Amino acid sequence: MSENKTAPTNVNPREFITAVPHRTRRADSEVLLRMMEEVSGQPATMWGPTIVGFGTYHYKYDSGREGDAAAIGFSPRTANLALYGLTIAPSAKDLLLRLGKHKLGASCLYVNKLADTDLGALRQLALDGYRHMMDEVHHPA
Known part of the structure; x- marks a missing residue:
């Protein structure tokens, strides 16, 4: 059984965002942090060195691979913002x-x-993505 290599860390997401060198990515990351905290109701957590995630879900594939991942999140990359779970x-x-x-x-x-x-x-993409990951996919009725 293989585990997810991207795991939560103790790094403060706000400190990570403050250190983003690209001014626009840094400002956009601050907006995304507030937005995703608000729609998820969850505090930000760093997943690995570069992903700011919100909420956690457990996945298990038919192959036997399983692990935990952020329900939604983002990463301020050099070329763009990568948004996850949306x-x-x-x-x-x-x-x-x-x-x-x-x-x-x-x-x-x-x-x-x-x-x-x-x-x-x-x-709305963030809200719907979060709800889908938490409610429908991993906690079915």
């Missing part, structure tokens, strides 16, 4: 049409800067 909820497809400039990866959403996005759509 594209999996059924409502995501329609919200992404409203979001504005973005790219999709295998499991994440990339935006260059929040100024290029509809923050209302982004907030």
Whole structure:
């Protein structure tokens, strides 16, 4: 059984964000931190060296691989902001049409800067993604 290599750390997420060298990424990270704390009701936790996560869920694949991961989160990268857990909820497809400039990866959403996005759509993506990961996927009725 393989475990997730990205685990929670004791690093303070606010200190991590303060150290982000790119001014726009740093400011956008502060907005995302507040937004994701608000929609999840969870404090920020660093997952590995660069992911700021909110909430935790347990996953188990048919292969036997299992572990814990952040329900939603983000990483301020050099080229963009990587957002995790926001594209999996059924409502995501329609919200992404409203979001504005973005790219999709295998499991994440990339935006260059929040100024290029509809923050209302982004907030709803975060809320729906969090609820989906916590309620529907990993705690079914």
